[in-house]
Amino acid sequence: MINRNPQLNENGALQHLLTTEGLPLSMLLHILDSAESFVGVTERDVKKIPLLRGKSIFNLFFESSTRTRTTFEIAAKRLSADVINLNIAVSAQSKGEALLDTVDNLSAMNADMFVVRHAQSGAAHLIAKHVRSGIHVINAGDGSHAHPTQALLDMFTIRRYKHDFHNLRVAIIGDILHSRVARSQIHALTTLGVPEVRVIAPKTLLPKMVERLGVHVYHDMAKGLKDVDVLMMLRLQNERMKGANLPSAEEYFKYYGLTAEKLSLARRDAIVMHPGPMNRGVEIDSAVADGKQSVILPQVTFGIAVRMAVMSILTGNQA
Amino acid sequence: MINRNPQLNENGALQHLLTTEGLPLSMLLHILDSAESFVGVTERDVKKIPLLRGKSIFNLFFESSTRTRTTFEIAAKRLSADVINLNIAVSAQSKGEALLDTVDNLSAMNADMFVVRHAQSGAAHLIAKHVRSGIHVINAGDGSHAHPTQALLDMFTIRRYKHDFHNLRVAIIGDILHSRVARSQIHALTTLGVPEVRVIAPKTLLPKMVERLGVHVYHDMAKGLKDVDVLMMLRLQNERMKGANLPSAEEYFKYYGLTAEKLSLARRDAIVMHPGPMNRGVEIDSAVADGKQSVILPQVTFGIAVRMAVMSILTGNQA
Amino acid sequence: MINRNPQLNENGALQHLLTTEGLPLSMLLHILDSAESFVGVTERDVKKIPLLRGKSIFNLFFESSTRTRTTFEIAAKRLSADVINLNIAVSAQSKGEALLDTVDNLSAMNADMFVVRHAQSGAAHLIAKHVRSGIHVINAGDGSHAHPTQALLDMFTIRRYKHDFHNLRVAIIGDILHSRVARSQIHALTTLGVPEVRVIAPKTLLPKMVERLGVHVYHDMAKGLKDVDVLMMLRLQNERMKGANLPSAEEYFKYYGLTAEKLSLARRDAIVMHPGPMNRGVEIDSAVADGKQSVILPQVTFGIAVRMAVMSILTGNQA
Numbered sequence: 035m036i037n038r039n040p041q042l043n044e045n046g047a048l049q050h051l052l053t054t055e056g057l058p059l060s061m062l063l064h065i066l067d068s069a070e071s072f073v074g075v076t077e078r079d080v081k082k083i084p085l086l087r088g089k090s091i092f093n094l095f096f097e098s099s100t101r102t103r104t105t106f107e108i109a110a111k112r113l114s115a116d117v118i119n120l121n122i123a124v125s126a127q128s129k130g131e132a133l134l135d136t137v138d139n140l141s142a143m144n145a146d147m148f149v150v151r152h153a154q155s156g157a158a159h160l161i162a163k164h165v166r167s168g169i170h171v172i173n174a175g176d177g178s179h180a181h182p183t184q185a186l187l188d189m190f191t192i193r194r195y196k197h198d199f200h201n202l203r204v205a206i207i208g209d210i211l212h213s214r215v216a217r218s219q220i221h222a223l224t225t226l227g228v229p230e231v232r233v234i235a236p237k238t239l240l241p242k243m244v245e246r247l248g249v250h251v252y253h254d255m256a257k258g259l260k261d262v263d264v265l266m267m268l269r270l271q272n273e274r275m276k277g278a279n280l281p282s283a284e285e286y287f288k289y290y291g292l293t294a295e296k297l298s299l300a301r302r303d304a305i306v307m308h309p310g311p312m313n314r315g316v317e318i319d320s321a322v323a324d325g326k327q328s329v330i331l332p333q334v335t336f337g338i339a340v341r342m343a344v345m346s347i348l349t350g351n352q353a
Numbered sequence: 354m355i356n357r358n359p360q361l362n363e364n365g366a367l368q369h370l371l372t373t374e375g376l377p378l379s380m381l382l383h384i385l386d387s388a389e390s391f392v393g394v395t396e397r398d399v400k401k402i403p404l405l406r407g408k409s410i411f412n413l414f415f416e417s418s419t420r421t422r423t424t425f426e427i428a429a430k431r432l433s434a435d436v437i438n439l440n441i442a443v444s445a446q447s448k449g450e451a452l453l454d455t456v457d458n459l460s461a462m463n464a465d466m467f468v469v470r471h472a473q474s475g476a477a478h479l480i481a482k483h484v485r486s487g488i489h490v491i492n493a494g495d496g497s498h499a500h501p502t503q504a505l506l507d508m509f510t511i512r513r514y515k516h517d518f519h520n521l522r523v524a525i526i527g528d529i530l531h532s533r534v535a536r537s538q539i540h541a542l543t544t545l546g547v548p549e550v551r552v553i554a555p556k557t558l559l560p561k562m563v564e565r566l567g568v569h570v571y572h573d574m575a576k577g578l579k580d581v582d583v584l585m586m587l588r589l590q591n592e593r594m595k596g597a598n599l600p601s602a603e604e605y606f607k608y609y610g611l612t613a614e615k616l617s618l619a620r621r622d623a624i625v626m627h628p629g630p631m632n633r634g635v636e637i638d639s640a641v642a643d644g645k646q647s648v649i650l651p652q653v654t655f656g657i658a659v660r661m662a663v664m665s666i667l668t669g670n671q672a
Numbered sequence: 673m674i675n676r677n678p679q680l681n682e683n684g685a686l687q688h689l690l691t692t693e694g695l696p697l698s699m700l701l702h703i704l705d706s707a708e709s710f711v712g713v714t715e716r717d718v719k720k721i722p723l724l725r726g727k728s729i730f731n732l733f734f735e736s737s738t739r740t741r742t743t744f745e746i747a748a749k750r751l752s753a754d755v756i757n758l759n760i761a762v763s764a765q766s767k768g769e770a771l772l773d774t775v776d777n778l779s780a781m782n783a784d785m786f787v788v789r790h791a792q793s794g795a796a797h798l799i800a801k802h803v804r805s806g807i808h809v810i811n812a813g814d815g816s817h818a819h820p821t822q823a824l825l826d827m828f829t830i831r832r833y834k835h836d837f838h839n840l841r842v843a844i845i846g847d848i849l850h851s852r853v854a855r856s857q858i859h860a861l862t863t864l865g866v867p868e869v870r871v872i873a874p875k876t877l878l879p880k881m882v883e884r885l886g887v888h889v890y891h892d893m894a895k896g897l898k899d900v901d902v903l904m905m906l907r908l909q910n911e912r913m914k915g916a917n918l919p920s921a922e923e924y925f926k927y928y929g930l931t932a933e934k935l936s937l938a939r940r941d942a943i944v945m946h947p948g949p950m951n952r953g954v955e956i957d958s959a960v961a962d963g964k965q966s967v968i969l970p971q972v973t974f975g976i977a978v979r980m981a982v983m984s985i986l987t988g989n990q991a
Binding site for chain 1: 714715716717718719720738739742743745746749750948949950952969970971972973975976
Binding site: 076077078079080081082100101104105107108111112310311312314331332333334335337338 | 406407408409435437439440441451454455457458459460461462463
C-alpha cells in the first residue's frame with residue numbers, strides 16, 4: 035500500500051499536521067474531541083498540565099507572526115513543554131544557512147516538534163519529509179497553501195455552536211485566491227460532511243476552477259449569504275489592496291464588507307467567524323465583529339485548546 | 354458611592370496597577386510590606402516559588418524597553434508564571450490591528466495579566482477599562498504619564514534606608530516635564546507623608562503649574578539640595594538633548610549634573626537614586642553614581658521584589 | 673601565588689568559562705566527563721533535570737546569533753533554569769547604556785550566570801572581572817578571540833570517535849585568521865595532548881607567527897591532509913569573501929573546499945567536523961558534509977550536553 039498522506043504513518047497515526055487535505059474524518063474528529071478536554075484545562079485556575087514536560091518545541095517562524103506564534107507558545111507552555119522561539123528571517127537565514135541545514139541542526143539538539151511558518155507553500159511538507167522519525171511538524175501557515183490549525187479551530191467552533199455538520203450552509207467570504215485559511219477550511223468542511231460550502235468573492239480574488247474543490251461560487255453577497263448558517267470571513271491582506279486586484283478598501287467594503295444589513299440576509303442564528311487580525315471597516319464592520327452573532331473571540335480561545343490537542347496527539351502522550 | 358479609582362474594585366482591592374495617583378496609603382504600605390518577603394525569595398539559592406504556577410502573563414510592549422521587560426519577566430518567572438513576550442511594534446500593530454483587538458485576542462487566550470508599556474499616555478488605563486474582570490493590568494510606563502512600579506521600588510528603597518517617610522526632604526532632579534517616573538514618585542511620596550518634596554530643574558524642563566502637585570520648585574541645585582535626605586535623579590532622554598529645551602549635554606551637566614561637589618550640599622547621609630539607565634556625565638557623574646551614597650543598584654534588586662509583590666497581590670494569591 | 677587564570681578561583685575551581693587557553697588538562701577532562709552524563713539526559717523521554725531550578729541565566733547577546741543562543745537556551749532549560757534572552761544590540765545599548773552598567777543592572781536582579789556573545793574580543797573577560805563572586809560568565813564567542821564551548825564540544829566529539837588524543841593528527845582548515853573557533857580548538861587540542869595539530873589555509877587567512885601556537889602550517893590541502901585523523905573545517909564568513917583576502921568563493925572552493933577527492937587524502941577513518949552554519953560549496957562540498965565520515969550533526973548534539981556540563985559545573989551543583 036502506498037502511503038499517500040505524509041501526515042500519517044503506516045498505522046494511520048498522525049505524525050505531522052501539514053494540511054487538512056486528505057486528513058481522514060476519524061482523525062479530524064479525534065482532534066476535535068481531544069480539544070474538548072483541553073478547553074477545560076484553559077479554564078482552570080492552574081492552566082498547566084505536565085503532559086509534554088521535558089519536550090523541546092521549536093517555533094520556527096520564517097515569516098513573522100507574533101499572534102500565531104503566541105498561540106502555539108501558550109499551548110506548548112500549558113502542556114509544560116520547553117519552547118524555543120526562532121525568528122529565522124533575522125538570523126541564520128541571513129547567514130545563508132539553508133532551510134534544511136537549520137532543521138537538521140535543531141533536530142540534532144533533540145527537538146521533539148517544529149511549528150513552522152513560512153512564506154513559501156510547501157515548506158512544512160519539505161521539513162516533515164526531511165526530519166527523522168519521532169520529530170513532529172505542525173504547519174502554522176505556508177504561503178497560500180494551508181493553515182490547518184486555523185481550520186481545525188474553526189471546525190471546533192462550528193461544532194460548538196451548530197453541533198452537527200450535516201445540515202449546514204457555510205459561506206467563506208473574501209480573498210479566497212491568496213488564502214491558506216480558506217483552502218484548509220474547505221477541505222475540513224467537506225470531510226466533516228457539510229453539504230453546502232459557498233465561496234463569495236470578486237472574480238479577481240478567486241482561484242481558477244475553484245469549483246473543483248466542491249464549493250459553490252458567488253460573486254454577490256445578497257445571493258451568497260441567503261440561508262447561510264456560518265459566515266467565515268477572510269482577512270483582506272493590506273498588500274492586496276494596493277495591487278491591481280482591488281479598486282480600494284472602501285469599494286471592497288461596499289460590496290463585500292460584512293455589515294449588519296448584509297448579515298441579515300443569512301439565517302437569523304448564523305454565526306460570524308474571522309481568523310483575525312480583522313481589518314475593521316474593510317472586510318467586516320465593527321457592529322458585526324462585536325455583535326451578538328460574532329464568535330470571533332471564542333475562536334481564539336478554542337484555538338489554544340485545539341493546538342494543545344494536536345501537540346499532545348502528535349507526541350503520542352495523549353491521555 | 355462612585356468608584357473614582359479604576360485600579361480598585363468596590364471592596365478596595367487592587368485590580369490593576371496603573372498609577373500611584375490616588376492609590377490609598379494602606380495599599381501603598383501593603384505593597385511595600387509584601388515586597389519585603391519577596392526580597393528574601395530573590396536571595397535564596399532556589400529563587401522560585403509556585404505562587405503563580407499556571408498563570409499566563411503577557412509582556413505587552415508597544416514601546417521597546419529590554420531593561421524594563423526583563424524586570425517583569427524575571428519577577429513573573431520567579432513566581433513560576435508562564436511569560437509571553439510580545440513586542441507589538443514589530444508585528445500585529447504593523448498589520449494594522451488595533452490596540453484593543455490585540456488585547457481582546459490575548460484575553461481570549463485566557464490571559465491572567467498584561468504588563469503594558471506604551472508610548473502614549475493612558476494606554477494602560479484604556480486596556481484596564483476594557484478587559485474583563487479577572488484580568489489584571491500593570492502599567493510599565495505610558496508616555497509621560499505614569500510608571501508606578503518604578504515609583505514603588507523607589508519608595509521601598511527610601512524606606513529601607515531612611516525607615517520613616519515623615520521627616521524627609523526629598524528632591525527630584527532633572528527633566529520633570531517629560532518624566533512619567535517623576536509624576537509617579539511625587540504622588541507616592543505625598544501619600545506616604547513626606548513633608549517636603551522638591552523638584553529641581555531648568556524652567557524648560559518643568560511642567561506648567563507643577564506646584565499644584567504639592568512640590569517646591571527650585572531652578573538652582575545649590576539651593577534645592579540644601580538639607581535634602583534623598584536625591585532622586587531622572588534620566589535625561591537623549592532625544593530631549595537635541596531639542597530646543599536644552600543647550601547641550603555639557604551645559605546641562607554643568608548646572609544640573611550631580612557631582613560630588615553638589616552632593617555635598619545635601620545632608621551627609623543623603624542617598625542618591627536613579628531609575629536607570631544612567632547617562633554618566635550628563636545627569637550624574639560616575640563618582641557619585643558609583644559612590645558610597647548611591648543606592649542605584651539596590652533599587653534594581655528591590656524592583657524585582659516589588660514587581661513580584663504587585664503581581665501576587667493582583668492575582669489574589671498573596672500568601 | 674598569583675592567580676593568572678581569571679577563570680579559576682584560588683582552589684582551581686572553574687568560576688567562568690572564557691577561553692580554552694590556560695585551562696588545565698584536569699579541568700578539560702572534568703568538563704568532558706560531565707558532558708557524558710548529560711548526553712544521556714538529552715536522549716531521555718523527559719529531557720529535563722532540576723539541577724538549576726530557580727537559577728536565572730541571562731543570554732546576553734550583543735551580536736546576534738540565533739543558533740548559538742538557542743544551544744545555550746536549550747541547555748539551560750533542560751537544567752530547569754529560568755532563561756532570559758537579551759538582544760542588546762537593539763535595546764539598552766542604543767540608549768547609550770554602557771556595557772558594564774548593563775551587567776551591573778542584571779547582576780542586581782540576582783543573576784546567576786551570563787552567557788555573553790560580543791563582537792569585540794575581550795568582552796566576556798571584562799564582564800567576568802567586573803561581576804561579583806557567585807556570578808558566572810560563559811563566553812559564547814568574543815570577536816576573533818575565543819569560543820570555548822565550541823572547542824569543548826569539538827573535543828568531546830573527537831574523543832567519542834577517536835577515544836584517545838595522544839596519537840592523532842588533526843587539521844584545522846580555512847580562515848584561521850578571523851576564527852575564534854580555531855584559536856580555542858588549538859589551545860584545547862594542545863592541552864589534551866594531540867601530538868600534531870596542523871592548520872591549512874591560504875597565507876592571507878593565517879595570523880602572523882601562527883606557528884607560535886604550536887601548530888604546523890600548510891598552504892596546500894594535498895600535503896596538509898595526508899594521514900590526518902580529524903578534519904576541522906572552519907566557516908568562511910561571507911563578509912571575508914567580499915574583501916581583498918580572497919579572490920572568490922569559487923576560487924576558494926577549488927583550492928580549500930573539502931571534496932570527497934581531497935578527503936580521500938586523509939586517513940580512511942578520518943572524521944570531518946564543522947562548527948556550522950556551513951557554506952556548502954564554499955568550504956565544504958555537500959557530498960562530504962552529508963557523507964559517512966561527517967560527524968557534523970553529532971557535534972551539535974554533544975554541544976547541548978557540553979553546555980549543560982559547563983553550566984552545572986559553574987554553579988557548583990554538579991551531581
